[in-house]
Every structure is written in C-alpha cells, then in structure tokens.
Amino acid sequence: MHELAVAQGLVMEAERVAAAHRAALVERIVVRVGALSGVEPELLERAFQIARAGTCARQATLEFEGGDVEITCRSCGSHSVGVAPNRLICGTCGGWQVDVTAGEDLLLVRLELSELDAEAALETRSA
Amino acid sequence: MCQTCGCTITPGNRHLVEAETTLFKGPRRQGPSTTVEVLSNLLSANDREAAHNRAHLDQHGILAINLMSSPGSGKTSLLEATIEALGDSCRIAVIEGDLATENDAARIRAKGVPAIQITTGQACHLDAHMVHGALHQLDLTAIDVLFIENVGNLVCPASFDLGHHLNVTLLSVTEGDDKPAKYPVMFRVADLVLLTKADLLDVLGDDFKVEAAIRHVRELANAAPVLTVSTRRTDGIGAFIDWIRDQRAARKSGAQQRPRIVRDELTAGRGAVAHP
Numbered sequence: 001m002h003e004l005a006v007a008q009g010l011v012m013e014a015e016r017v018a019a020a021h022r023a024a025l026v027e028r029i030v031v032r033v034g035a036l037s038g039v040e041p042e043l044l045e046r047a048f049q050i051a052r053a054g055t056c057a058r059q060a061t062l063e064f065e066g067g068d069v070e071i072t073c074r075s076c077g078s079h080s081v082g083v084a085p086n087r088l089i090c091g092t093c094g095g096w097q098v099d100v101t102a103g104e105d106l107l108l109v110r111l112e113l114s115e116l117d118a119e120a121a122l123e124t125r126s127a
Numbered sequence: 128m129c130q131t132c133g134c135t136i137t138p139g140n141r142h143l144v145e146a147e148t149t150l151f152k153g154p155r156r157q158g159p160s161t162t163v164e165v166l167s168n169l170l171s172a173n174d175r176e177a178a179h180n181r182a183h184l185d186q187h188g189i190l191a192i193n194l195m196s197s198p199g200s201g202k203t204s205l206l207e208a209t210i211e212a213l214g215d216s217c218r219i220a221v222i223e224g225d226l227a228t229e230n231d232a233a234r235i236r237a238k239g240v241p242a243i244q245i246t247t248g249q250a251c252h253l254d255a256h257m258v259h260g261a262l263h264q265l266d267l268t269a270i271d272v273l274f275i276e277n278v279g280n281l282v283c284p285a286s287f288d289l290g291h292h293l294n295v296t297l298l299s300v301t302e303g304d305d306k307p308a309k310y311p312v313m314f315r316v317a318d319l320v321l322l323t324k325a326d327l328l329d330v331l332g333d334d335f336k337v338e339a340a341i342r343h344v345r346e347l348a349n350a351a352p353v354l355t356v357s358t359r360r361t362d363g364i365g366a367f368i369d370w371i372r373d374q375r376a377a378r379k380s381g382a383q384q385r386p387r388i389v390r391d392e393l394t395a396g397r398g399a400v401a402h403p
Contacts, residue, residue, distance in 0.1 A: 002252055002283035017165055027143045027160060031169065037168075037313040038286040071348065086311035088348040098344040106169045106286070114160035 006039050006106070007047035013108050014057045023113035026057040030110045033068045034103040035085045040065070070105030131205040137223040156214060173287060176255035180262060180290025187267040191275060192371075193289055193386065195313060196297035197306075198279030201323040201358065203231045203365070205297065206274055208358040210238045212368045217271040217375065222261045224253040224278045231276065241265060252283035255290055274372065281310040292384035293318040299343050302322050307343035315347040319370060325363070335354040 014026050033041050041064050048062050069083040073090035079101075080091035090098055163399040168174055176190045203223075204331050210219055221242040232244035243261040245253060265273075275291055277284040296317035298306050301324060307314035314320065322340060340351045350368065357363035376379060378384060 001285060003132065003389060005250075005252075005254070005285070006169055009172055012296060013165070013167055017163060017167075019162060021161065023161070032236050033169075036312060036315065038282065063199055070235075086308045087341075087346050089346055096348055097350070098348045100348060107168050108165045108169055108171075110162055110165055111163045 003039060003047040004044040004051060007044055007051035010036050010044075010048065011051045011057050014060070014111055016102060016112055017108075017111055018056050021113055022117055024056060025058040025113065025115050026111055026116035028063065028112035029057065029060050029108065030063045030065055030114050032105045032107045032109050033064055033066050034105040035069050036100065037067075037106040039106055045081060059063040066105070067103065070101045071098040071100050076103055133239075156226060161303070170287065173255045177288035177290040180255055180259050182293070183262055183267065184290065184292070187270065189267060189270050189273050189386070190293075190371075190375055191273040191289075191291035192295055192374075193275045193277055193284075193291040193294050193349050194295050194297065195277045195281060195284045195317075196299070197281045197302060200279070200297045200299035200302065202276050202279070202297055203234055203324060204358045205321070205364065206276065206355065207238055208273075208364050209234070209368065209371070210240050213272075213371070218266050218269055218271050220270045221263075222253075222273065222275045224276060226250075226278065240360070247278060251278060251280050252287055253277050253289055254287050258289045258291075272375065273345060281306070281313045282377045285313040286318050288386065289384055292378070294386045295321060297321045297323050298331055298340065300327050300331055303393060304335050304337070305339040305343055307340065308349060314344055315349050317344070317349060317351050318354040318387060319351055319367075320344055320349075321367060322353065322355045324357060324359075326332065326357040326359045328355070340394075 010029070010031065010076070014029055018026050033039050033044060045062055050052060052058050068081060069085055069088070070079065070081045071083050071088055071090065072079050073093060074097045075095045076090060076093040078090060080093040084092070085103070088098055088100060089096055102112055136328045140207060143277065164228055194205070196202055206221060213219065219240050220353060221232070221235045223235065223242055224245045225231060225244070226248065227246055232242040233340050235242035243264050247253065247256050247257065278336060294316050296314055300322055326333060329336070336337055338357060344351065344353055354358060354366040354370065374384070
C-alpha cells in the first residue's frame with residue numbers, strides 16, 4: 001500500500017511537465033501501470049483523488065493503458081502475452097529463462113494540458 | 128493520516144480531504160489544449176534522488192546492499208552475524224528502517240558499527256529521500272559496505288530505488304516456500320535470495336522444501352542465487368559472506384552494479400549530478 005506515494009510522484013511529474021509547457025491545468029493523465037510494477041491501478045486511482053488536490057491536476061482524469069505482462073523465451077524464442085505475474089513461464093516450451101518485455105512499467109505516458117497562454121501554445125505545437 | 132497509502136481516509140472524513148479538489152470544479156474555461164507525450168517514470172522524483180545517492184556512494188567506492196523481507200525474518204540477526212564474520216576485512220555501516228524504535232540500530236552499534244536509524248512513522252518503505260538524509264549522517268570515507276535494512280514488508284520496498292547497488296531478499300523458512308509466488312514483485316527484483324533460519328528446516332520437514340522455494344523464484348524469471356543460511360550455526364552464513372566478497376571484487380573491477388528495481392536507466396541517469 002504505497003500508492004499514495006506513487007500518486008504524489010505522478011502529480012509532481014504532471015506539474016513539472018505542465019510548468020515546462022506553461023499550462024495552468026492538466027485535463028487528462030494517461031499512465032501505464034504494469035502487472036509487475038508493484039502498484040494496483042484501483043488503489044492508485046483512489047490515491048490520485050487525494051494527491052491531486054490543490055495542484056494543477058486538480059480536475060484531471062486518470063486513465064490506464066496497457067500493463068499486461070509479456071515475455072520472450074530465451075530458449076525457443078516464442079513470445080507470450082498476458083502471462084500471470086507469478087508464473088513467468090514460456091507458453092510454448094515451459095522454460096523459465098525468459099525476458100520480460102512488458103509489464104514492469106510504471107509510466108506517465110501522456111498528458112492533456114489546457115489553459116496555455118497563447119505563446120506557450122504555439123511553442124508546444126511547433127515542438 | 129498515513130503518509131503513504133491514505134488508508135486512514137474513511138467514508139466519514141473523505142469529504143474533508145477531497146474538499147479542496149471539489150472546490151475547483153467550476154465551469155471549465157474553453158481554450159486551446161495540447162497533448163504531450165511524456166513517457167517518464169511515475170517515481171522519477173524518487174529515482175533522481177536515488178541516482179544522486181548512488182553517485183555519492185560510487186564516488187567513495189561503497190557497495191550498498193538493500194535488505195528486504197517480511198518483519199521478523201532475521202535481517203538484523205543476519206547483519207549482526209555478517210559484521211562478526213567480516214571482522215576487520217571490511218568497514219561496514221548500516222542504515223536501519225523501522226516504523227518506530229531505535230532497537231535495531233542499537234543492536235548494530237553494540238557490534239561497534241555505525242548505524243543510522245530511520246523511523247518512518249507510518250510509512251511502509253524507505254525511499255531515496257530518507258536514505259539521502261541518513262547518508263549525510265555517515266562518514267562515507269570510512270565505509271566499504273553499506274547495508275540498508277528496509278522496513279519489514281514484502282510489498283512496497285520493491286518499488287523504490289534507494290540509490291543502492293544490489294537487492295537481497297530474505298525468506299525465513301517458517302514463512303513457507305511459496306512466498307515468492309505470493310509476492311512476485313519483491314522476489315523478482317532480488318539479486319540474491321537468502322533462505323534464513325535454515326537450522327529449522329529439520330523441524331519443518333515437508334512444510335518447507337528448499338527446491339520448491341527455488342522453483343518459485345525461477346518462475347519469476349529470476350536467475351538470482353538462492354542460498355540457505357543460519358545465524359545459529361557455526362559458519363551458517365559462509366555462502367552469504369562469499370557472495371559479499373564476490374560483489375566487492377566485482378565492484379572494484381569496475382562492474383556496473385544496479386538493483387533490478389531501476390526501471391529506466393535514462394530517467395535514473397538524469398539526476399546523477401554532483402552534490403552542491
């Protein structure tokens with residue numbers, strides 16, 4: 001149960017990006033929380049409601065994308081998707097020597113910002 | 128209120144905490160909006176501070192090891208035995224994390240080793256900021272190996288880079304051999320798994336099978352060594368001491384040591400600046 005700490009980290013990142021784009025408000029936040037990241041999306045959502053208070057993300061919606069565990073087997077090379085986090089076993093040959101290619105992310109993917117000043121909006125578009 | 132998870136927020140007091148959020152919900156001004164691709168870690172602030180800590184440690188050639196486990200699995204006993212076993216061959220310091228009390232730091236100091244106690248209050252894990260504060264209370268020029276004994280908890284500590292180099296996860300044999308399957312994130316980030324209190328294996332019989340514990344670790348795609356140790360037996364931690372010596376040798380030969388917790392080298396590297 002460390003989701004409030006993660007939510008506070010998320011809001012800090014959102015504030016940093018919003019400030020860099022001279023935006024007064026964050027409207028929408030998209031995150032990727034992998035099944036192996038150690039963070040529960042539902043708990044993060046609840047913690048976010050608290051962490052966003054009084055910040056530029058105070059009205060922001062939080063959306064989740066992706067997060068499934070994917071592995072590639074080092075022996076037979078086959079790729080498995082949607083693997084259980086506590087059984088990272090190759091779906092084809094049953095080997096455990098696999099590389100986890102997705103599912104560990106704890107990422108701020110994108111932000112939708114508003115109340116940009118005109119100058120900043122131009123800079124952002126040309127960036 | 129709990130500073131970490133917000134668990135003390137109830138239906139009865141939620142409106143007070145969220146009042147500020149609700150107040151701002153006026154009509155939105157229509158204006159230009161823009162979508163920005165970010166792709167940064169949610170724990171970037173922590174990771175930057177962790178990278179800063181690691182830069183400090185690297186400057187002084189210190190090997191920092193993060194010990195994680197459930198409460199009561201024998202982290203402090205392991206440290207006491209390790210201090211004795213390593214003797215004068217290396218200079219040790221310890222950072223202790225607990226919700227309350229100086230008990231563990233006192234036990235370490237009794238062995239003649241400097242120990243800084245971090246009391247986290249209600250927080251369930253150490254973070255890079257807390258460790259940074261503790262590093263400034265230590266004489267880094269007089270340390271070869273720094274042990275960070277994390278808060279006893281098999282969940283949260285796994286997600287926080289402290290600026291250390293290696294993760295050691297302890298599993299005491301009385302906890303059951305399926306713990307790695309129950310707490311996959313924690314055991315997946317381990318660079319070394321120690322099965323502690325191994326002197327009890329004879330008593331436990333079929334209730335704890337070492338092979339089963341190893342299999343559960345492998346099923347997390349983790350090839351880390353799994354060692355059985357006992358602080359009650361003579362030379363019961365020899366394998367762990369050998370591992371520490373190997374890691375120190377690897378460090379001296381310039382090997383890059385990073386805990387598996389670090390998700391994004393780019394994000395972490397960004398904060399690696401010299402201390403002002």
